[in-house]
Amino acid sequence: MVAGPTSTGPGKERLRLWIRLLRASRTIEAELRERLKKEFDTTLPRFDVMAALYRSPEGMLMSDLSRFLLVSNGNVTGIVDRLVSEGLVTRARRNGDRRTSMVRLTEEGTKAFARIAAVHEGWVGELLGGVSEEEAKRLTGMLKSFRSNWEGRE
Amino acid sequence: MVAGPTSTGPGKERLRLWIRLLRASRTIEAELRERLKKEFDTTLPRFDVMAALYRSPEGMLMSDLSRFLLVSNGNVTGIVDRLVSEGLVTRARRNGDRRTSMVRLTEEGTKAFARIAAVHEGWVGELLGGVSEEEAKRLTGMLKSFRSNWEGRE
DNA sequence: TTATAAAACTTTAAGCTTGAAATAATTGCA
DNA sequence: TGCAATTATTTCAAGCTTAAAGTTTTATAA
Numbered sequence: 001m002v003a004g005p006t007s008t009g010p011g012k013e014r015l016r017l018w019i020r021l022l023r024a025s026r027t028i029e030a031e032l033r034e035r036l037k038k039e040f041d042t043t044l045p046r047f048d049v050m051a052a053l054y055r056s057p058e059g060m061l062m063s064d065l066s067r068f069l070l071v072s073n074g075n076v077t078g079i080v081d082r083l084v085s086e087g088l089v090t091r092a093r094r095n096g097d098r099r100t101s102m103v104r105l106t107e108e109g110t111k112a113f114a115r116i117a118a119v120h121e122g123w124v125g126e127l128l129g130g131v132s133e134e135e136a137k138r139l140t141g142m143l144k145s146f147r148s149n150w151e152g153r154e
Numbered sequence: 155m156v157a158g159p160t161s162t163g164p165g166k167e168r169l170r171l172w173i174r175l176l177r178a179s180r181t182i183e184a185e186l187r188e189r190l191k192k193e194f195d196t197t198l199p200r201f202d203v204m205a206a207l208y209r210s211p212e213g214m215l216m217s218d219l220s221r222f223l224l225v226s227n228g229n230v231t232g233i234v235d236r237l238v239s240e241g242l243v244t245r246a247r248r249n250g251d252r253r254t255s256m257v258r259l260t261e262e263g264t265k266a267f268a269r270i271a272a273v274h275e276g277w278v279g280e281l282l283g284g285v286s287e288e289e290a291k292r293l294t295g296m297l298k299s300f301r302s303n304w305e306g307r308e
Numbered sequence: 309t310t311a312t313a314a315a316a317c318t319t320t321a322a323g324c325t326t327g328a329a330a331t332a333a334t335t336g337c338a
Numbered sequence: 339t340g341c342a343a344t345t346a347t348t349t350c351a352a353g354c355t356t357a358a359a360g361t362t363t364t365a366t367a368a
Contacts, residue, residue: 014279138291143177
């Protein structure tokens with residue numbers, strides 16, 4: 001997936017774009033993962049879950065997290081398990097629907113996330129430093145709509 | 155990593171861009187992974203390795219693959235192991251330097267990859283259909299240089 | 309009411325991924 | 339030469355990831 005196009009033709013430019021996109025996100029992701037590990041002894045998936053919860057103080061269902069983070073249900077189960085065992089989030093059974101549980105950041109989790117997020121934002125600014133603020137806006141706009149063509153077709 | 159910015163300020167636009175970038179690549183990657191599995195009973199990592207080897211008929215060292223694909227050495231070992239057991243690649247010990255081995259696609263592997271790559275290119279064209287050829291060129295250009303700021307600094 | 313289906317979640321097996329430690333071969337240099 | 343450092347690769351433990359199967363609870367509807 002990170003290799004170059006194997007042919008020429010109409011789809012070539014989009015294939016090139018996809019390869020660039022993937023290399024860029026893998027490179028940045030690898031750097032962020034390494035720094036999160038070294039500086040805060042945590043992982044990207046844990047950070048992702050905490051970031052989602054930070055935006056929802058009222059809590060999120062497991063299925064909300066799964067949908068929002070674009071990962072499978074079983075995946076979320078494992079990550080939340082570990083966050084619970086670290087005292088950073090809680091899983092509270094609900095009275096209304098006993099199949100579901102509400103996941104929330106603990107006070108400790110909230111503090112920990114806020115501390116990490118501030119540094120994290122600085123890292124992203126650094127790693128994307130080659131892109132001007134203006135370009136960043138344009139790129140963001142282009143990426144916003146790319147899915148419309150195919151998602152939800154089935 | 156796929157959640158929104160938690161603050162406002164100078165780095166905000168780049169953080170937004172990073173989140174879009176990541177969501178875009180994760181969405182496309184998930185779709186491609188699913189199709190590769192369903193249509194060809196293979197995986198994205200196997201496809202990546204085969205794509206790299208397809209471009210190098212003379213073969214690649216394990217460390218070449220690792221560097222090129224942006225993944226760890228140990229990772230490549232496992233993927234190549236599986237490809238070898240499926241008869242799609244070979245690992246040949248070298249006379250010159252007996253620490254290394256040259257990895258090559260077998261004839262079967264070459265045929266299999268060519269078949270998959272053609273369909274894959276069509277998928278990417280479809281999934282990125284919302285981006286015009288012109289935009290694709292511009293985006294590719296912007297992504298090409300983003301690393302220059304920080305890589306190789308240590 | 310009571311089967312049946314649907315929904316929310318967990319478990320499982322297989323594979324991917326990393327960083328660190330272990331192995332083996334080569335290189336450099338005293 | 340001989341031995342320390344380097345290089346290429348594999349092994350390992352832990353965690354991430356998915357798809358599929360399983361469990362429990364809720365909703366539907368005959």
